[in-house]
Amino acid sequence: DTAVSQTPKYLVTQMGNDKSIKCEQNLGHDTMYWYKQDSKKFLKIMFSYNNKELIINETVPNRFSPKSPDKAHLNLHINSLELGDSAVYFCASSQTDGYTYEQYFGPGTRLTVT
Amino acid sequence: AQKVTQAQTEISVVEKEDVTLDCVYETRDTTYYLFWYKQPPSGELVFLIRRNSFDEQNEISGRYSWNFQKSTSSFNFTITASQVVDSAVYFCALSAPNTGNQFYFGTGTSLTVIP
Numbered sequence: 099d100t101a102v103s104q105t106p107k108y109l110v111t112q113m114g115n116d117k118s119i120k121c122e123q124n125l126g127h128d129t130m131y132w133y134k135q136d137s138k139k140f141l142k143i144m145f146s147y148n149n150k151e152l153i154i155n156e157t158v159p160n161r162f163s164p165k166s167p168d169k170a171h172l173n174l175h176i177n178s179l180e181l182g183d184s185a186v187y188f189c190a191s192s193q194t195d196g197y198t199y200e201q202y203f204g205p206g207t208r209l210t211v212t
Numbered sequence: 213a214q215k216v217t218q219a220q221t222e223i224s225v226v227e228k229e230d231v232t233l234d235c236v237y238e239t240r241d242t243t244y245y246l247f248w249y250k251q252p253p254s255g256e257l258v259f260l261i262r263r264n265s266f267d268e269q270n271e272i273s274g275r276y277s278w279n280f281q282k283s284t285s286s287f288n289f290t291i292t293a294s295q296v297v298d299s300a301v302y303f304c305a306l307s308a309p310n311t312g313n314q315f316y317f318g319t320g321t322s323l324t325v326i327p
Contacts, residue, residue, distance in 0.1 A: 141317040198245040198307045203257035
């Protein structure tokens, strides 16, 4: 069973389009995250949701909007895609009941904007 | 502020050599956690180890070992008798409850093991 899954794995689209990436975790974790990894492999946190509530919202253009329908899902919607949005996007989850535990990552979604 | 520095951008070793990946961190929190992740060429991020600030014992797992030293704010990772399958980008990360358990990743060290 896949612990953290993302769809799609690859996404190629044109500038100006709107796209979504879906993430699901079956680990029973209470917190989920979205990260962006650029071409230099730098990992940057974008959002974090704990039990469906937004707890981290880094400096990300408001074209990016996370949606958490329940604590097992955290989707990422991107409006008006730009060339600079091309990157690999990782979803992750962890348990955070007063401690800091490791995050488990999905396989990543490689977004290419042309 | 939390910060992780991985000064080694790229390392190449010949198979069977030992290699140490350096990680230096900065934090004002007394309770914090340190992590190492591996990202092989296939792209996934694989959790390797978690260590809390109150446990300075070194850890060994097979060919992998970790040296945590609070005095130098370092959490170094050593691979003994490296193998080609160890070729990957390795990330060190820091997190603290006081900062919402947000992970602060270093910039990664790309390790290439030459057969």
